[in-house]
Amino acid sequence: AQTVTQSQPEMSVQEAETVTLSCTYDTSESDYYLFWYKQPPSRQMILVIRQEAYKQQNATENRFSVNFQKAAKSFSLKISDSQLGDAAMYFCAYFSGSARQLTFGSGTQLTVLP
Amino acid sequence: GAGVSQTPSNKVTEKGKYVELRCDPISGHTALYWYRQSLGQGPEFLIYFQGTGAADDSGLPNDRFFAVRPEGSVSTLKIQRTERGDSAVYLCASSPKGGLNTEAFFGQGTRLTVV
Numbered sequence: 001a002q003t004v005t006q007s008q009p010e011m012s013v014q015e016a017e018t019v020t021l022s023c024t025y026d027t028s029e030s031d032y033y034l035f036w037y038k039q040p041p042s043r044q045m046i047l048v049i050r051q052e053a054y055k056q057q058n059a060t061e062n063r064f065s066v067n068f069q070k071a072a073k074s075f076s077l078k079i080s081d082s083q084l085g086d087a088a089m090y091f092c093a094y095f096s097g098s099a100r101q102l103t104f105g106s107g108t109q110l111t112v113l114p
Numbered sequence: 115g116a117g118v119s120q121t122p123s124n125k126v127t128e129k130g131k132y133v134e135l136r137c138d139p140i141s142g143h144t145a146l147y148w149y150r151q152s153l154g155q156g157p158e159f160l161i162y163f164q165g166t167g168a169a170d171d172s173g174l175p176n177d178r179f180f181a182v183r184p185e186g187s188v189s190t191l192k193i194q195r196t197e198r199g200d201s202a203v204y205l206c207a208s209s210p211k212g213g214l215n216t217e218a219f220f221g222q223g224t225r226l227t228v229v
Contacts, residue, residue, distance in 0.1 A: 004156075011217055037220075043203055043205075043222050043223045043225075044220055044221065044222045044223070045205065045207070045220035046220075047217055047218075050211075050217070055143050091156050091157075093156075099170065100145075100162055100169065100170065101147065101159040101162055101170065101173070102147070102149075102157070102159065102218065103159070104149075104157050104158070105154030105156050106154075106155055106156050107154075108154070
């Protein structure tokens, strides 16, 4: 079974600064996707960024980028120029090619300080 | 509709009662997922539908939990003889096909409180 570990329950960052959220995972599969989701108090999971395991190039979406280290099974999220609206719970998730389901980490609560 | 809709938004029930939670996926999405999110934790997989059939129900915790999707669109998660440990946010998600390269869109969840 796949596992996803987020070792930082809470993080804080000054507005306009950069923050990196960590995620590691364990799998024996070769075909999978990795995701970062944002969950504000409204509870709705919002997709931030995705990474295909077969792609070596790190995904980027505007101020959000990942550092995907496949051999190390590491998938960190970097948020540049942090904004107050970035404050939320962030979940790292693994999508299994065989099981067709998402496995989530325990989350990192991000606070953005004005 | 424009997004995944879940009703009710909040549900309070007494221990031992039966509850139904509804999910309206995005029109045309064939894949539908239910997840359960306990306080302070990440969502945990419950069940995955492809069309009308449950393709994977390995996450259902016990036989008190059951889900249906009779016409391949709306799904209902049913919980019998509720227990206080069932209190959680129940999230529904849908995706166009359910494959690797398809994004899952989530609803806002139903917060179930068993008293």
